[in-house]
Amino acid sequence: MTAAVTDTAGKPGSKGFSIRAIMREAGIGLALIGLIIVFSLASEHFLTANNITNILTQITINLILAVGMTFVILIGGIDLSVGSVLALAAVVAGKAISMPGLGPAEAIALAVLAAMVAGTLCGILNGVVSAWWGLPSFIITLGMLNIARGAALQISDARTIYSFPVEFNNFGSLTVWGLPVVFLVALGLALVAWLVLSRTVFGRLIYGLGNSEEAVRLAGHSVFWLKVAAFTICGFTAGIAAIIYMARLNIASPIAGSGFELNAIAAVIIGGTSLSGGRGSVLGTLLGAFIIGVLANGLILLGLSDFMRQMITGVVIIVAVILDHYRAKLTKG
Known part of the structure; x- marks a missing residue:
């Protein structure tokens, strides 16, 4: 029975998986x-x-959020709350880093930990509520979107937090071999996620869950905890994205992250991950994030207005979904 789950998930290294991955990516x-x-x-x-x-x-923040979103979409879910969770994690981290009596190193470490914990807890809550009651993740995360945003505004008293340690601010603009360190962090996170999904039993079960919950359940695995794990990873990456956001802009704003969830979902979809679950990869998500970033940057250089850029990006997303529909038919079986 376990073997059936592995086959359903598209075991890395199998002929079918390789052909589909090559066609997609x-x-x-x-x-x-x-x-x-x-x-x-x-x-x-x-x-x-x-x-x-x-x-x-x-593209750094969108890539980090999209990596976490990939896990959720692979199981057939969606997370609309990551933008608001980023704001909440940033505000919590901003409060932590501004605590009096702490040295720069202690303040930064506490802020990073606070952001990751805040994001992870939101992800756990999304997963538990959605999986325990079998409710659509769309509705649950829509509720979390409002909860996290309201909490961010309440904790910060609707004010932007700033005046971080110089060492923290410098991190956002640091480069290594001409590459932004924040991008290298995102790339490292994407690499870890790719290894998890393509080289571990957990990754195969995530794919299997997106294809057939019943097969995973009959194989003796907990569908509940797998769903919780996927949403937890998504929340965790939102926490990491919050730290990158703070380091880049040197602020922690309760209104940060508005619309970020849509960009993350777009990167995953454009990257070839199916909205119905069970098919996709982090490599595709990486390419999808690059496409969105290159498209936005190129349109700015061409002098197009913000409204036109939004329209064109929307068209690209719709075309990507249509292409995914036909690609699924071509690679079926």
Whole structure:
């Protein structure tokens, strides 16, 4: 029975899994290369070192949120609360880092821990409520969106928190070999998530859950705890994204993260992860985040208004969903 779950999940290394992964991610990669070529020809500023650094920095938060979102969407769920959870985690971390009597190192460590705990607890709550009562995650996380946002406003008294240690502020602009450190953090997180999903039993069960909850249950695994784990990971990554947000902008705002959940979901969908669950990868999510980042940056360089950029991004998302529909038919079986 366990073997059936592994097959259903698309065991990494199997022929079917490899063919589907190559079809999905090669197509996304070609789309990204096409965008880069178009914007390179349209603007002489696109492929400059400064602009490439800007793109990498700009996609960091979305990539981190999208990595966590991948786990949730793979099980057939959705998390609309990550933007608000980011704001709550940032405010909690901002309060922690501003506590009197702490040295810079202690304050930063406490802030990082506080953000991760706040995000993780929100994720656990999303998962437990959704899984225990069998309720749609769309509704549960919509409720959490409002709870976390309200809590962020209440804790901060609706005020932005600032004046962080210089060492913390410097982290947001630090580079290594010309690459932003914050992007390297996001890339490292994506690598860990890829290894978990493609090289562990837990990862196979996440895929299996998205394909058939009953098969996972009959194999003797806890559907409840797997769902809770997926949402917990999503909340945890929102906490990490909150720290990156604070380091980049040097503030902790209770209104931060508005709309971030939509960008994260878009990156996952454009990256080829099916909304019905059971199919997708972190590599695809990485490429999807790059596509959104490159698209946004290129459209700005072309002088398009914010309204036009939103419209074009929306069209790209819809096209990605349509392509996923046909890709599922072509790779079925």
